Amino acid sequence: MRKYFIPTTIFVLLIIGILIIWKPYHWWLALLFVPLIILGTIDFFQRGDTIRRTYPLFGRLSNFLEKQRHVLQEVLLLNRTEGKPFNWIQKEIVYKRASNTVVSQPFGTQISYKKFGREWILHSQYPKQNVEENFKINVGSSLCEKPYLCSILNIGGMSYGSISKNATLALNGGAKIGGFAQNTGEGGLTAYHNKYGADLIFQFGTGYFGCRDENGDFDDEKFEQICQNEFVKMIEVKISQGAKPGFGAILPAKKNTDEIAKYRGIKAHTEIYSPAYHSSFSTNDELIRFLDKLRHLSKGKPIGIKLCIGRESDFKSMIEAFSKQSKFPDFITIDGGEGGSGAANLDSLQWVGSPLDGALHLANQTLISYGLRKEIKLFVGGKIISSFDIFKVFALGADACYSARGMMFALGCVQSLKCNLNTCPTGITTMNAGREASLVVSDKKQKVANYHKNTIDGLKEILIATGITNIQQISKAMIARKLNERETVLLSEIYPLDNDVLC
Structure with a gap:
């Protein structure tokens, strides 16, 4: 040629x-x-x-x-069960619940029961007539002065800058309508998080955005000012996240606008590097002292940490330190390796980080073995989309969960996988004003609220079908998994309690 x-x-x-x-x-x-x-x-x-x-x-x-390969595949070539990381069936559940449209489907399941790894709920012969549950939990240990009554389903951390202004506003409005919390992500607290008055979980990571000094270290005074915000109900320190545990991150200069720089406390139009580590702590003892300081500066609001579990010994040694010193966070968020609503390093995205199921089971039984399970609540994140997803993580030991990509689908995300290119066609993950304008806040905030409500209603229907009246009765023995052609086992057999936990 x-x-x-x-x-x-x-x-x-x-x-x-x-x-x-x-x-x-x-x-x-x-x-x-x-x-x-x-x-x-x-x-x-x-x-x-x-x-x-x-x-x-x-x-x-x-x-x-x-x-455009992925877009063409999603639209033209793939059937309802093939899309990645979420297939059309999963997306359709969110779209229909967000739109308050018909949530039924004819002609039976399209997910084969012959597929290895297929899971299902073991229903009761005699379903209950009603559920005695408000789907709220009280977050706050014996060390906490201001516990927070929290929904069991909340918006996962997505910072302004990784998502657009309109997306942030729509999530905030939806959370206010539905009575659940919005995690700010690690990009600082903005006016858009305060617009509609939703409850907030203020998150910061290694960059300390919003509460950092000119050298990039934690600033006590700025953090204290943030905690005085009436909408900030809890604090979450991000040690690591599922998509890139142990890896740093870069905010490109072209995305570091004047407004984003103002909220993050950085110099505009410069490349900003968030390290893989915290400058405020690097040992369990230093972490405990740092959490004590946050508890004091926040005037007693619930303090939590978020991490993706790597080495089992590291996690157990941290919980052991909490137990020995009788000082601990009010909640721990376990992020699965399959999590991640934003951009991540190619290697970390594919091959670093423990998947949620095993990590959650480990966290739960470790807290039990060190006598801290009643003190510390377990939040989880990582591909939480449907009511079944919530039921399953509760069976494995969770108290509450986050959904980030589920909420993005409620906003209209089509999984074009352009989140890191500033060319999102739905206006969710772009700073392009023209594309952002396509996202109508008044419409999308109601859809976020609808998705939350209908997902919780779906969980209620599952409880009724399984013959239980509250989420505390959910157990691993209620979920079966097909291992191979001849074997089907219960989750309780795959994730049993260790002997030291039972003693």
């Missing part, structure tokens, strides 16, 4: 020139072909893209299809 480009280009130009000289009204041919010839010539001489160099002009079509 390359060797024919120059002769073909010369031939086309000659034909166009002859036609224009012969009959001048053919000038429009120049407008049609000359721009294409210019693009082809650029492709011919550039050296960075082999396909475009070999196939001038036509190579651009290949590049376009490659960039």
